[in-house]
Amino acid sequence: MYDQSIPSQQLPNAVGVGYKPQHFAELLETPGPVEWVEIHAENYMGDGGRPHAQLRALSERFALSVHGVGLSIGGENPLDTAHLARLRKLLERANPGSFSEHLAWSTHGAEFLNDLLPLPYTDTTLARVGDHIAQVQDTLGRQMLLENPSSYLAFAESTYAETDFLAALVQRTGCGLLLDVNNVFVSSVNLGVSPQAYIDAYPLDAVGEIHVGGHDEVTDDHGAPLLIDSHGAPVVDPVWALLEYTLARCGPKPVLVEWDTDVPEWPILRAEAERAATALALAPAC
Amino acid sequence: MSVNQSSFRAALLDAAAPAPQGLQDATGAPAGRRYDVYRNNVVVSLTEAMKLAFPTVRALVGPENFDSLAPLFVRQHPPSSPLMMHYGADFPAFLEAFTPLAHLGYLGDVARFDLARRACYHAADAVPFDAAVLQRPPEVLGNLHLVCAPATRLIRSRWPVFDLWQRATDPTAPAPRPVGQAVLITRPEFDPEVHLLPTGAATWFTTLRTRSLGAAIEAATAAAPDFDFATTLTLALQSHAFCTPERTPE
Numbered sequence: 450m451y452d453q454s455i456p457s458q459q460l461p462n463a464v465g466v467g468y469k470p471q472h473f474a475e476l477l478e479t480p481g482p483v484e485w486v487e488i489h490a491e492n493y494m495g496d497g498g499r500p501h502a503q504l505r506a507l508s509e510r511f512a513l514s515v516h517g518v519g520l521s522i523g524g525e526n527p528l529d530t531a532h533l534a535r536l537r538k539l540l541e542r543a544n545p546g547s548f549s550e551h552l553a554w555s556t557h558g559a560e561f562l563n564d565l566l567p568l569p570y571t572d573t574t575l576a577r578v579g580d581h582i583a584q585v586q587d588t589l590g591r592q593m594l595l596e597n598p599s600s601y602l603a604f605a606e607s608t609y610a611e612t613d614f615l616a617a618l619v620q621r622t623g624c625g626l627l628l629d630v631n632n633v634f635v636s637s638v639n640l641g642v643s644p645q646a647y648i649d650a651y652p653l654d655a656v657g658e659i660h661v662g663g664h665d666e667v668t669d670d671h672g673a674p675l676l677i678d679s680h681g682a683p684v685v686d687p688v689w690a691l692l693e694y695t696l697a698r699c700g701p702k703p704v705l706v707e708w709d710t711d712v713p714e715w716p717i718l719r720a721e722a723e724r725a726a727t728a729l730a731l732a733p734a735c
Numbered sequence: 736m737s738v739n740q741s742s743f744r745a746a747l748l749d750a751a752a753p754a755p756q757g758l759q760d761a762t763g764a765p766a767g768r769r770y771d772v773y774r775n776n777v778v779v780s781l782t783e784a785m786k787l788a789f790p791t792v793r794a795l796v797g798p799e800n801f802d803s804l805a806p807l808f809v810r811q812h813p814p815s816s817p818l819m820m821h822y823g824a825d826f827p828a829f830l831e832a833f834t835p836l837a838h839l840g841y842l843g844d845v846a847r848f849d850l851a852r853r854a855c856y857h858a859a860d861a862v863p864f865d866a867a868v869l870q871r872p873p874e875v876l877g878n879l880h881l882v883c884a885p886a887t888r889l890i891r892s893r894w895p896v897f898d899l900w901q902r903a904t905d906p907t908a909p910a911p912r913p914v915g916q917a918v919l920i921t922r923p924e925f926d927p928e929v930h931l932l933p934t935g936a937a938t939w940f941t942t943l944r945t946r947s948l949g950a951a952i953e954a955a956t957a958a959a960p961d962f963d964f965a966t967t968l969t970l971a972l973q974s975h976a977f978c979t980p981e982r983t984p985e
Binding site: 475492493494495496497498499501503511518519520521525529530534535554555556557559560561562563564566567568569601603604605606639640641668669671673675677710714 | 737738739740741743744747757758759760761762763764766767769770772773778780781783784813814815816817818819820848856857858859860885886922925926953
């Protein structure tokens, strides 16, 4: 179990943005309230060039969060140790305040499917994901944060609520949690539960970072709303309200605005960051 | 009903397969269209990766055509690594075997060109070449070994890849000439540069990888009697094709 008594350098309880190279110059010139940035680990695993240079420049100005999308922690197969080694090298280079990954799988056999795929919540998957998190933390020599997924469907075989599953993983492995409140909202609408009840049941003490982002809305076969986590739109009011609901219970945390597809001009993303900063400023100290 | 990852995966890239049983909505009804969200995410995200990776191929076949072609490729050749910057290595061979586009025989080499440009972008940084090394007596110079920067790439084609690239980036560029071309791709700082190589220069670069400057000039002149060493060297220096100046002389 990872020893939580030796915390790694923490992200500030302030606003961050998901870093997009097209924002590089404006982000450095007019960051607004932004105090930290998050990068997707796999985009910085090349050998050099502009990605490395920009990462160096960002790390001189901002606190950094490294967010992996390719580790497949929820996979049935053993973790890819070559990828884990690349990750370790990147973290040594970037020295981030936080490293996070997803409760999901994306690799199957020799294939990488480039999406965050869902898993059932059972004793079997709990043991497997717990072992994978322990292996990641042992290899990286640091605590990791685990992000809750956006769910579009449920597994008939699941025996745990997602919040209980996450709490059990925290207890087993000493990992922290990345609470994506947009994912909570998306999953809650899609699976017909209350997002506030999810937050009430969620182990907030373990939260090291919060995400907000945009989603799309379609309908399922029966005309029921089906929300899709697209990271391609502004954060909607109910998600801002859920962020405020969460911050009122857990106090200020590092809050990230994610916008990954149809990326807007910097002033639009900065305005989203300003709104997140307001929510943080009004959060009670807990 | 337990859904393992093999059965979840099996229907993912096959739009005709039914969604696995054991997946459901909030009421316990079969997941139906909800499963399609994952199908769509996988194919759309990989298609987006292909659009970024192959801008020249996309421009030459037309964006709409490319966007219907890419899903065919991604279903047959999903990535084998989480590093999407390496995705698409199988695309040149796929294009060359794709009968409906057999009349565009150059597409395979154009795809290789796009792969080379992306590899150049992500290649390791290097210490710039110091041209002072070349201020030596001719008998020493001939034994010199020049080393290409890690970002430098060479594409030799029986198709006019340089002209095709120019046409793809500028529709008013002249029609491609009916000749084979060789291009040099280099990275002076962060942005790859593309240069058309004069006759014999590709042989010169290729020979330099294993042999001395003198041997490379001989090989290039043998391959192309009008090989112009001075022009080629100037191009190589101005485009930052070389890095570390010298290996241990033999």
